Amino acid sequence: MAPRSPEQLYAARVTRALKKDYPDVTCALEFESPVQLLVATILSAQCTDKQVNIVTRSLFQKYRTAADFAAANLPDLENAIKSTGYFRNKAKNIKACCQRLVERHGGEVPRNLDDLVQLPGVGRKTANVVLGTAYGIASGVVVDTHVARITHRLGLTKSSDPVKIEQDLLVLLPQKEWINFSHRLIYHGRSVCNARKPRCEECSMRKFCPRVGVEA
DNA sequence: CTCCCGATAT
DNA sequence: ATATCAGGAG
Numbered sequence: 001m002a003p004r005s006p007e008q009l010y011a012a013r014v015t016r017a018l019k020k021d022y023p024d025v026t027c028a029l030e031f032e033s034p035v036q037l038l039v040a041t042i043l044s045a046q047c048t049d050k051q052v053n054i055v056t057r058s059l060f061q062k063y064r065t066a067a068d069f070a071a072a073n074l075p076d077l078e079n080a081i082k083s084t085g086y087f088r089n090k091a092k093n094i095k096a097c098c099q100r101l102v103e104r105h106g107g108e109v110p111r112n113l114d115d116l117v118q119l120p121g122v123g124r125k126t127a128n129v130v131l132g133t134a135y136g137i138a139s140g141v142v143v144d145t146h147v148a149r150i151t152h153r154l155g156l157t158k159s160s161d162p163v164k165i166e167q168d169l170l171v172l173l174p175q176k177e178w179i180n181f182s183h184r185l186i187y188h189g190r191s192v193c194n195a196r197k198p199r200c201e202e203c204s205m206r207k208f209c210p211r212v213g214v215e216a
Numbered sequence: 217c218t219c220c221c222g223a224t225a226t
Numbered sequence: 227a228t229a230t231c232a233g234g235a236g
Contacts, residue, residue, distance in 0.1 A: 047231055048232085051222085051231085084222070089220055124233095125232075126233075126234085144233075
């Protein structure tokens with residue numbers, strides 16, 4: 001066992017509290033294949049997972065495979081995902097992304113970060129979600145709006161840049177924890193530590209959170 | 217940095 | 227009315 005810094009011990013304390021609160025938490029996005037998870041994750045940008053699941057329920061009946069999305073009529077696809085917002089960008093990216101899956105990856109979602117982030121509309125956050133949740137590959141730590149906000153509030157990072165936050169978390173957390181740490185923080189971010197009105201009195205981490213009692 | 221954008225809570 | 231929601235690209 002490698003020696004651990006005070007920051008790593010603090011991160012372990014946070015991890016223990018999250019495990020106790022959310023023992024069985026997992027990805028909230030609903031899917032039946034890696035391709036579907038990729039599409040759902042693209043749709044989840046600046047949209048609630050609840051709304052994404054409403055849309056994908058019917059969407060995945062009409063489009064099942066990468067080939068289906070690659071052949072989609074763009075206005076039809078736009079209309080089908082309209083309620084998730086950014087629907088023109090998302091529809092264009094999903095179609096182009098799946099066209100490339102068919103052309104270069106045999107219709108499958110690649111299992112490495114470099115190939116994934118080359119896909120249109122797929123950044124580091126989406127790539128980490130797909131690798132971790134569809135394939136169980138801990139390629140990094142998913143840093144979305146919830147993870148960014150809460151790690152900053154807890155003092156696990158001083159940065160507000162998602163890329164730098166992930167670099168900090170990669171050092172603070174053992175690789176074994178990477179995938180589920182994000183799932184738990186995201187769930188915690190929706191239910192307790194939300195952006196506008198955090199429910200600190202209900203938070204199990206209030207005893208050591210440096211933000212409790214601090215305004216703004 | 218800006219733009220993309222509908223649904224919901226406050 | 228406004229902030230925010232499992233971001234990414236130009």
